[in-house]
Amino acid sequence: MLAFVSASARQGGPHDGQGSNGYVGSESCSSCHNDIYRHYMQSGMGRSMLHITPSVATPAFLRSLSIPSHSFDERKDRHFDTFMRDGKLFQSESQTAADGTDIFRDTHEIEWMIGAGINGFGAIVRRDDYLFQAPQSFYSKPRIWGPSPGYEQIDLGFNRPIQAGCIFCHSGRPNPIADTNGQFASSPFSEIAIGCENCHGPGAEHIATMKSAGAANITSLHIVNPARLSPYLSDNICMACHQTGDVRVLKPGKTYQDFRPGEALDNTLSILMVPPTRSAPPDADHVEHYYSMTLSKCYRESRGRLSCITCHDPHVEPAHEEAPAYFNGKCLSCHTERSCRLPLNARQQTRPADNCIGCHMPKRDIGVISHSSATNHRIVARSDEPFPEITFQQTLPSLPDLLHLNPTPGQENALPPLLTLLEAYGELAANRSEYVAPYLKVLGQLEQSQPENALVQAALGRRELKKGNLQAAVDHLRHALQLEPQATTFADLSEALSKLNQIEESLPPLERASQMDPFDPVIQKTLVVRLIQLKQYARAQTALEHYLQVFPQDSFMREMLARAKGASTR
Template sequence: MRVAAHEPAGVVHTPEATIRMDSDKNGSWQTIESHDTSLRYRADYVVGSGTHAYGFITVLDGHLFQSPVAWYRNRDAYGLAPGFENIRDPDFTRPVTADCLFCHAGAFNPIAGTENQYASVPFSHLSIGCSRCHGPTASHLENPDASNIVNPAELAPAARDSICEQCHLKGVARVPNPGLRITDFVPGQPLEQTFTVYREQPPPGTQPSFRVISQAEQLALSLCKRASGNRMWCGTCHDPHVTPPDRVAWFRSRCLQCHAGTRFPASHPARSSNCIACHMPQKEAQDGGHTVFTDHRIQRRPDYSEDSPSGDITPWREPPPQFARRNLGIALIENGMERGVPARMVQGYRMLAEVQQEFPQDSDMYAALGNVLLIGRQYDEAAQAFALAVRYDPHSSSKEASLGAALASGGERSLAEQHLEKALQLDPLNLSAASLLLNVYRDTGENDKADQLARRFNSVLQTPAAHP
């Protein structure tokens, strides 16, 4: 990440909005015009190096939000940012969570209990530093010695692979163990000590679409990886400390580490040919982040079926056995909600209900149960589950908001009001809590309170904070 500079001018049109980019001596600005209103936001930070694309972050009242536009190198122009592609009327209200920054920033200072509020200095390091791959560096800097620093290449396979997977294996859900957060991961250990990554397994006999799975998942499908097992990892071909001066020769030499003795068919090109052009071709990027460009399946002959049948959710690696069903249950619920697949939510719910007693103080588990109950319109039960989630995580604005939502849906307006107000005390810019609370105020005829809340939000959303 970097601080935004004089970013290029440009414009993006969507069916219902126009977003214009311009710069002046106070920074780079993004103006969004939609339905007769015009709002102007400063682009404060830039996400991504721009090899393929980069996106923008806006700071509003100590909160980080995503810009709906990104710069695309292949088009040399702006377009809608990853995740906004199909949004007709985009806005600047999507939170930049600690989970985003875990993969994109060096070190940052989130405020516990909020989704996207950060300290007055949001980042202590913008770019990804040594410790993200080599572990804590303090004792090494005091007394430089190979024994007090992690060398990724020399770790046991699961811990070694975890170094790159922390950022390059997004999966369909990432579930922290009870009481932990994703950001608690420390290099040197397998991810599963902290969180489990879940992926979607295609049904037997089918191939997942190349675009939707990460480099790690693709590599696992390759015969190279399957036949050489733990001998092969990301570091076999990539060295984070080296930008290959001649990429064709660099990758060829990697292939020949293992294929020097391979007997090629007579018609096969020479050993001096460009291996990756045929076996790891690049697909033209249609959109920006979170899609793979280079085919890491290393096939004999490239095959691009674009269908992506849905299958089972399975862990990339198993978590510690005592968490297996709890973590899978949460993953099923999160993924089911994201994709709108009720059967998956129900499956997750049943799984959690079975293991619930083993985790009597597990706030995240209660919140997952509450979400299914809320969607299933079991408002009283949902409120009970969220009340437990709040009890064991009393500073979470989003869980207070969920409790408020369940109570409001169940007609308990005054209790709902209390919890939604609490959610806004914990995080004054919790947008979903605010919109729920507005509805409750209007329903109960408290129009003064509603107007006051609406004014406060409008003034914050329309006044960009001071430049970092």
């Protein structure tokens, strides 16, 4: 839950998860583009996700994952097992008592694996219509199962929701339910792995055009060829997944599925970044590929003509041993052998030999993902090359505290919509106190200009709740719920009513929040506490038992249930 924005940073997705919108799937492309299709499906993007089924191919894949696997986390006192049973893949988390019996054991089927194996694979489980990350992932370099990214420090079990903004980049055509916390349609994916249409746009009209009687005389193929776009619009396709910034915010009324190749990405979502400083330079490599490239001398001297596809052909992914020569060829399309000042005999000593990208785009460890590395796209002449001066001079007078990384061409100086800034500042303010003031300033402007917006009213309610103006908070939150029901807004309303000592009145909105977001541990735990406050002990015990079915790793709540059961037998 954001510290300031109550109505949630919208997760985005079809409201019912259905409707093709002209998408036909990559296999429909293969009949005419078979060679391209075959090569692409062997690439990292073409293998970005796999549905675990008892098919012919899947068992061979699973054998490569060191299954069965067992590990023990001493700090958490947890055992983790990944294993096969009846042709299906499972993972369990458990805690063992001194006598060897299970204190708890939580086991779930893994239905999908994320990743192409370059750094590793993540696992996804389904609970009802919700998708979650599994606590253990497979890491390719050490060939071990270990804590999934983010799990090293926090105890999430099988309860980390798969958000629409994340799965949008790891799969071909996901079907998240809009404004939910990890809920998906009954068929969660229309296409599993990243496919042709992710870069070329929906294919139905193209296929119909090419099948038409007058196809020989057509003037438009009704399909997007990124090579024929401007470099910036071509890069926008890549930026949709290869550039995170510090916060990504959907434009009002948009979902991730609204982005179409060939259009400005900023029409759908804005990518914003905390301005770098000399004491905090932009030295992260993980999913910051576009911005890093723009800081390179190659990009700056090309005046933006250098683009992602100058060096990368998504249809062709050279093998590890082929990559140096392949990318050397890309470098030599602009440079010459004499451009390199390192003597030839010294270049021959590198492993692999004479490797441009090995020196100028080295791989570096990813701090947020164990056992993983990413390529530095800043294309440095030497490893200690300082950042160009422009790095620290990129803010605009209209937006002095954020960098807008993907402005629509021709609108570089335009301020993003206030609703976009509200969500951006709200998310940043949760961990950066310097963004509280701009957040409150924008909220004050929106209070005057867009008072009938549900996000604005929910944020006003959160503001008054934090200030202790409880009745004003209740009024704003009820107004927000009339405009658009949201689980977090119901939870805030319940908190405000509780602080007004209207404990009984606080229960219905909390129950509604619990129904809307059944896997939020804070909401579910608060419901237990609220029922105890109301002395509805039987209902509290039922809610507590349900809570522990969902969150069995919560030792505090487990002890609370044991005490409750002990008291009921006296």
